[in-house]
Amino acid sequence: MAGLRARRARRQAAFRWTVLAVMGVFFLLPLAAMVEFTTRGDSGTWSLLVDWPQLSETYPDLADGIVASLSQASLTALLMLVLLVPTAIWVRLRLPGLRPLVEFICLLPLTIPAIVLVVGLAPVYAWVNYFLGGSSLTLTFAYTILVLPYAYRAIDAGLSAIDVKTLAEAARGLGANWFTVMARVVLPNIRSAVLSAAFLTVALVLGEFTIASLLNRTNLQVAINFLGKSSATMSVAVSLAALILAFVLLLLLSLFGDRRKASR
Amino acid sequence: MATVTDDPDLLAPVPRVRAPRRGLSVRSIRSLLGTVPFFAYVTIFLIIPTLVVAIGAFAGDGGFTLDNVTALGQSYVLDAFGRSIALSAVTAVIGAVLGAVLAYALTTARPGGVLRRVVTAASGVLAQFGGVTLAFAFLATIGLSGFVTVFLRDHLGVDIYAGGVWLFEFPGLALVYTYFQIPLMVIVFLPALDGIRPQWREATESLGGTTWQYWTRVAGPLLAPSFLGSTLLLFANAFSAYATAAALVSQGNPIVPLQIRSALTSEVILGQQNLGKAMALGMVVVVAVVMALYALLQKRTARWLG
Amino acid sequence: MNGVAVHLNDLRRTFGAVHALDGLDLHIEPGELIALLGPSGCGKTTALRILAGLEDADGGRVLVGGKDITGLPANRRDMGMVFQAYSLFPHLTALENVQFGLKLRKRAGGDRAAAMLDLVGISAHAARYPHQLSGGQQQRVALARALAIEPQVLLLDEPLSALDAKVRVQLRDEIRRIQTEVGTTTLFVTHDQEEALAVADRVGVMRSGRLEQLAAPAEVYLRPASAFVADFVGLSNRLPGRLDGDEVVVLGTRLPLVQRAARGPEVTALVRPESVGVVPDPDGDARVLSTAFLGPTSRVTVELGASVVVAQVSGELLAELAVGTPVRLALRPVPVTLEA
Numbered sequence A: 001m002a003g004l005r006a007r008r009a010r011r012q013a014a015f016r017w018t019v020l021a022v023m024g025v026f027f028l029l030p031l032a033a034m035v036e037f038t039t040r041g042d043s044g045t046w047s048l049l050v051d052w053p054q055l056s057e058t059y060p061d062l063a064d065g066i067v068a069s070l071s072q073a074s075l076t077a078l079l080m081l082v083l084l085v086p087t088a089i090w091v092r093l094r095l096p097g098l099r100p101l102v103e104f105i106c107l108l109p110l111t112i113p114a115i116v117l118v119v120g121l122a123p124v125y126a127w128v129n130y131f132l133g134g135s136s137l138t139l140t141f142a143y144t145i146l147v148l149p150y151a152y153r154a155i156d157a158g159l160s161a162i163d164v165k166t167l168a169e170a171a172r173g174l175g176a177n178w179f180t181v182m183a184r185v186v187l188p189n190i191r192s193a194v195l196s197a198a199f200l201t202v203a204l205v206l207g208e209f210t211i212a213s214l215l216n217r218t219n220l221q222v223a224i225n226f227l228g229k230s231s232a233t234m235s236v237a238v239s240l241a242a243l244i245l246a247f248v249l250l251l252l253l254s255l256f257g258d259r260r261k262a263s264r
Numbered sequence B: 001m002a003t004v005t006d007d008p009d010l011l012a013p014v015p016r017v018r019a020p021r022r023g024l025s026v027r028s029i030r031s032l033l034g035t036v037p038f039f040a041y042v043t044i045f046l047i048i049p050t051l052v053v054a055i056g057a058f059a060g061d062g063g064f065t066l067d068n069v070t071a072l073g074q075s076y077v078l079d080a081f082g083r084s085i086a087l088s089a090v091t092a093v094i095g096a097v098l099g100a101v102l103a104y105a106l107t108t109a110r111p112g113g114v115l116r117r118v119v120t121a122a123s124g125v126l127a128q129f130g131g132v133t134l135a136f137a138f139l140a141t142i143g144l145s146g147f148v149t150v151f152l153r154d155h156l157g158v159d160i161y162a163g164g165v166w167l168f169e170f171p172g173l174a175l176v177y178t179y180f181q182i183p184l185m186v187i188v189f190l191p192a193l194d195g196i197r198p199q200w201r202e203a204t205e206s207l208g209g210t211t212w213q214y215w216t217r218v219a220g221p222l223l224a225p226s227f228l229g230s231t232l233l234l235f236a237n238a239f240s241a242y243a244t245a246a247a248l249v250s251q252g253n254p255i256v257p258l259q260i261r262s263a264l265t266s267e268v269i270l271g272q273q274n275l276g277k278a279m280a281l282g283m284v285v286v287v288a289v290v291m292a293l294y295a296l297l298q299k300r301t302a303r304w305l306g
Numbered sequence C: 001m002n003g004v005a006v007h008l009n010d011l012r013r014t015f016g017a018v019h020a021l022d023g024l025d026l027h028i029e030p031g032e033l034i035a036l037l038g039p040s041g042c043g044k045t046t047a048l049r050i051l052a053g054l055e056d057a058d059g060g061r062v063l064v065g066g067k068d069i070t071g072l073p074a075n076r077r078d079m080g081m082v083f084q085a086y087s088l089f090p091h092l093t094a095l096e097n098v099q100f101g102l103k104l105r106k107r108a109g110g111d112r113a114a115a116m117l118d119l120v121g122i123s124a125h126a127a128r129y130p131h132q133l134s135g136g137q138q139q140r141v142a143l144a145r146a147l148a149i150e151p152q153v154l155l156l157d158e159p160l161s162a163l164d165a166k167v168r169v170q171l172r173d174e175i176r177r178i179q180t181e182v183g184t185t186t187l188f189v190t191h192d193q194e195e196a197l198a199v200a201d202r203v204g205v206m207r208s209g210r211l212e213q214l215a216a217p218a219e220v221y222l223r224p225a226s227a228f229v230a231d232f233v234g235l236s237n238r239l240p241g242r243l244d245g246d247e248v249v250v251l252g253t254r255l256p257l258v259q260r261a262a263r264g265p266e267v268t269a270l271v272r273p274e275s276v277g278v279v280p281d282p283d284g285d286a287r288v289l290s291t292a293f294l295g296p297t298s299r300v301t302v303e304l305g306a307s308v309v310v311a312q313v314s315g316e317l318l319a320e321l322a323v324g325t326p327v328r329l330a331l332r333p334v335p336v337t338l339e340a
Helices: A004-038 A045-049 A052-058 A060-094 A096-111 A114-132 A136-161 A164-173 A178-206 A210-214 A220-230 A232-263 B026-033 B036-056 B067-071 B075-107 B114-128 B131-142 B147-156 B170-194 B198-206 B211-240 B243-248 B256-265 B272-305 C044-052 C094-104 C110-119 C135-148 C165-182 C193-199 C217-222 C227-232
Strands: C006-015 C018-028 C033-037 C059-064 C079-082 C153-157 C185-190 C202-207 C210-215 C237-244 C247-250 C253-256 C266-271 C276-280 C286-293 C298-304 C307-313 C326-331
Touching: A004 A232, A004 B075, A004 B114, A004 B131, A004 B147, A004 B170, A045 A052, A045 A232, A052 A060, A060 A096, A060 A136, A060 A164, A060 A178, A060 A220, A060 A232, A060 B036, A096 A136, A096 B036, A096 B272, A114 A136, A114 A210, A114 B036, A114 B211, A114 B256, A114 B272, A136 A178, A136 A210, A136 B036, A164 A178, A178 A232, A178 B114, A210 A220, A210 B243, A210 B256, A220 A232, A220 B131, A220 B243, A232 B114, A232 B131, B036 B272, B067 B272, B075 B114, B075 B170, B075 B211, B075 B256, B075 B272, B114 B170, B131 B147, B131 B170, B131 B243, B170 B211, B170 B243, B170 B272, B198 B211, B198 C079, B211 B272, B243 B256, B256 B272, C006 C044, C018 C033, C018 C044, C018 C059, C018 C210, C033 C044, C033 C165, C033 C193, C044 C079, C044 C153, C044 C185, C079 C135, C094 C110, C094 C135, C110 C135, C110 C165, C135 C153, C135 C165, C165 C193, C185 C193, C193 C217, C202 C217, C202 C227, C210 C217, C210 C227, C227 C266, C237 C307, C247 C266, C253 C326, C276 C307, C286 C326, C298 C326
Parallel strands: C033 C185, C033 C202, C079 C153, C153 C185
Antiparallel strands: C006 C018, C006 C059, C202 C210, C237 C247, C237 C266, C247 C253, C276 C326, C286 C298, C298 C307
């Protein structure tokens, strides 16, 4: 048989590979350029980057920025989990009428750009400085707000996928209190959604620049930007490393998420 | 009529139970208490800053004033808004079209396959990761000593900056913005494409339709709201972006976010702070309108393709 | 309008190592409704999709009205199709959905579309969108849309499988009525044997890419051509018997055979529950295991030696058949099929 369907499938494959090739070149070119840029001559950029003691000595601001970002990412993920997960579950189970309000608030940061938020955060952070000092770690508070939309969407999707109400009623019927219901019945079932929210949080915090820079604190992106004025090669190298790290993170997330779904 | 039982406990009169009062019962107050941490946190770090901006935009030396808002009418502010809108619109349209093509190419691949997963993860990174790293990536590519610049100069004798260094101006911003707009489009538009059922194509064929008729009468109309909504989302995304421009542009403040930066950091001119808040409020208004339209279009999409 | 004849000759289709269709031969008379029945993976849907042009066959020919259309693309085949789910275009109203095919052919849709909606009994909802219609209503509109273009063949791919039980029964009678009225040659694919028996002129039971039997519903049920058909269509009891010429002796009763068999003499006969009579008998060698009241009929499961037999009894008899009651089984002299 002629295989009209087979012909159409082949045409689609040709189209697909053409598009991917063209787009691939466009998107990989800057990455390739970064590799080329950082390996020009004998700069020894990469060997310096992986040598932490040397790096902290040569570029103390960069080292500070990296450490700050990693701490901020962990703290934000933690604060987000502690704040959002119990609230999301609690509202689902006990206050379903409040859900639209919580959802609206969590999606509000999408409508309020970071550059606008930082304008309003300045006076609030004056108080934060007063109570907790001016360390970069206090950015965690602002970052938790920034990640709300993405984390909430991930957790909400996870809660929607399981029948929370029935699970809770079954557990309550067996005599569990609310804490047990949340911690030992619901939470284990939304593990992949919670993990997803944590990954997204980390990726977002590592890429944040606006608030840190305008509140005069340091983080990875601020350090890179500042470094760019003095050492172009090192700043490009760190940028590339950060991009690859984030890519690996999100790829792991998608693989992990798929495996959980497959095991159900 | 004989009673069914002789048990005195069962025969005793049943005490009247008070019907639950409408409104706040102990239980519902306890439930609400559980949400206090969340609402308190959000109030301090989200609601109050928003109010600071909203109220500050109308604040002046003597209380409520419209001076800041009217100051928005100054030419340099209007120019900044105009450029922001133009930049966002251009990159939104380009990003939408190219992103839609790429997303469509992905749907023709195997659903759970490696290709889709890798491209989707890569899109996630590039869409969200941050303007500074992307700015530096482009500096390494077509900056003054970038890979492509040098290559073109040495091998083809072409100096792309013969007419001026456009990388740090509008064209440069547009190029770098497109780099994260396209992946964002892939992420936002792909679910809608996945919602197109194969039965609709097959039904069109069996009713005698050609490929062209399928795209113009079925798939096109079905995807239009999502495509439009995604374009709006891209617009809002570009409009709000700050980091890329901050890293690339060192001279002047061509777009609104950079204007706000200068208003925030300037200690010289009094009252600039409140002008900054007025500009911020203006930004919020623009983004809010766009997002509201996006939400409306999303509802339509969800109904058809969800 | 009179239908055309459809011939599927020696259709083959392989997916990797799996033979979805293994030399399928099917002839549909003009105006006839044939139901293709079989378990998942038997190839019935593949056959329908090859007829529709939505899939290519690896071998064989498709003839409609005498013309070989094997190489013809789907959009030139002039066939109407109803899918199991997602039949309708969500962005068009019911009326617009029905007009779709007509508009493609540059025909003014109005009158014919309205007439079709009337035919399927859904005129009242003509202006509604699919998401405002129930599953059954959507399938009616899908049927109207398929018929609006006056197709040569009507193809129904498990159209009722996604619907509620009651709607299913109602709608299948409707489909039968409409098909008879319009007279289009129809191929109806289903995995529900009751559905197939109820709507079809002839039922084709398929297994592993081949037709096991193609005959009128009564024939398929009462005289199944193979053990597979006897088992798939309706319930069958497996009872040991002894072959004796043209008959088989089961539980002391001589039963005629559906088909002569050269084997045995020890065989297994497939006996329908309604052919098994149950009589309470203190000397009986069978014992009641369980009973089930099913409304119009009742079912009694009985233990006889090493076998378990299901019998259909009336509701009144059920009262005498408590669990553990000794009973005697009596078989009605209906033809039976032998297990291979």
